[in-house]
Amino acid sequence: MKHNFGAGPGILPHEVLKQAAAAVVDFNGIGLSILEISHRSPEFEAVLDEAVKLVKELFSVPEGYSVLFLQGGASTQFAMVPYNLLPEGGKAAYLESGVWANKAIKEVKYFGEAQVVATAKEANFTYIPKDFEIPADAAYFHITSNNTIYGTQLHKFFPSPVPVVCDMSSDIFSRKVNVADFGLIYAGAQKNMGPAGVTLVIVKDEILGKSGRKIPSMFNYQTQIEGGSMYNTPPVFAIYVSMLTLNWLKSKGGVEAIEKENEAKAKVLYDEIDRNPLFKGVCVPEDRSIMNVCFVTENPELEKPFLKLCDEKGIVGIKGHRSAGGFRASIYNALPITSVYVLIDAMREFAENNK
């Protein structure tokens, strides 16, 4: 039994994996694998419809928004967002709260100007900047709701005079959000929603079609909306597993229920970090993420021995990102609190042995 704290592609519910494996051999008893059926078959159309329905239900998506399942990951969205929303010669506002925000900003230059309203770069992205103004003449305001690498999270969103575009890759469906506050939400599936290979986009229809750009079909949200995420062959299996995962989330009581669990998991872990003399948190407490818990040892020589202990206890994926160092425990929706307790026990045992 492994305890999967990996940052992504991350842990998926055991029952989802079992269902997915069965469907790879024989999908719903039709005598064919989910991997070898037409995306235009009634069987797959039902999967896609159900996935869209579950997103709308779990996130209370209001009227006037479209739900898309695309390919290419959040990194493709870094370009598609300005391609669709930024007029020639226009500017967009970006909050540089982490490494992924920084990457998103870099892609804007191909389309226009990115105005960085605030950055936490000087502090190694260990806090969320909150004191800034959003220019009213920006085409949109882009934020990253959770910073996977350094472990900060926006616990409140900012009122904005322009449409808010949010990269929710690493905390989508981990907590309630008010979709109506956003113009566009996107998320690579591979943390809380499904396997790598599919990207969720929730877009307010009325913000589209205003940039005046001619956009190639595949990069154009409008084409994808008109094609119902099937302008071309979609990533069938990744959508299927996402549907199963969303269904699992619904059976757990939905986003409100999982939010309570996620908060409880984060609290016990941060409490241990703050209590344990060998470890300390990386980020300012008020901006700590409930998804990616980053911490370090006071004594860097203890890093390897602690990773070794974790390994012995079946704790995997705990090593910090190569650009951040230390440790990172990603405690996504599917990670049970029992795994968090195993980690806490390991931290205590380690402190006991290294007094």
Next chain:
Amino acid sequence: MKHNFGAGPGILPHEVLKQAAAAVVDFNGIGLSILEISHRSPEFEAVLDEAVKLVKELFSVPEGYSVLFLQGGASTQFAMVPYNLLPEGGKAAYLESGVWANKAIKEVKYFGEAQVVATAKEANFTYIPKDFEIPADAAYFHITSNNTIYGTQLHKFFPSPVPVVCDMSSDIFSRKVNVADFGLIYAGAQKNMGPAGVTLVIVKDEILGKSGRKIPSMFNYQTQIEGGSMYNTPPVFAIYVSMLTLNWLKSKGGVEAIEKENEAKAKVLYDEIDRNPLFKGVCVPEDRSIMNVCFVTENPELEKPFLKLCDEKGIVGIKGHRSAGGFRASIYNALPITSVYVLIDAMREFAENNK
């Protein structure tokens, strides 16, 4: 037992499906699913390396070419090709041999001009135009090697004064090709190579970087080459299943061996179509595809009864594309000749019963 003649996502080898299903529960005995491991883990890096190696080996890819596994399907390549290869104000030559070629041509307008050197549109794409000149001032010459919808195939490629770009989505790895004759080859995996959700690109490095365009990272072949197909999180599972399928192909004797099998399968089926008084082929014999065999009934009222008979015999996916009508038997690499014989028997039985 089903006989899967679907046009794509199409049939995959049974042993590949069994291995893939096992890996969804526990990948190589590591106690984690292939769906929940990091793409930067040594386990997945080995998968990707192996997949690239198999492509190079099976297709005898010469030095100076890069092999990429991308997302977005061939439809994304329709835009990425001109984005990367066509200078501002430049033109590219296209052979309009089918519906997919036509779609590729439509995407060029976002980047420059597509000069259609020849078209078979007036004959409903039932033949391959062969009498044309490729302009020496084109940035590249684009062809589609196999036309899935109407069932024609290029049995010879054209000598070209400019780099040849080829969409091989529906016949990749079905026959030997000389990669050195091409500047760029692309193929959605979901016919002969794997499941939907990954696209193979084989590109000659020296044709890149000449368009003078600034290209967003994800749409830039150079970025993808530098990232080793991992500029961002790749579609892990789709690449894994492609690796398994390529490995299966190698164990079958590689492309040369499968080409003989494919020719044998196509021959017996076309022979039956030509012999059977109730059916006739759609395309001119010399351009008939060995992957997608399109045929019709002389009497359209017999369509439904024949589909019903097929259904009773476990023959699935035989209905023609909605824009072509009639029947289409896709006989991809993984389809055993025994399934073709089942179809032939059904055709004979049907003719017998409808004398």
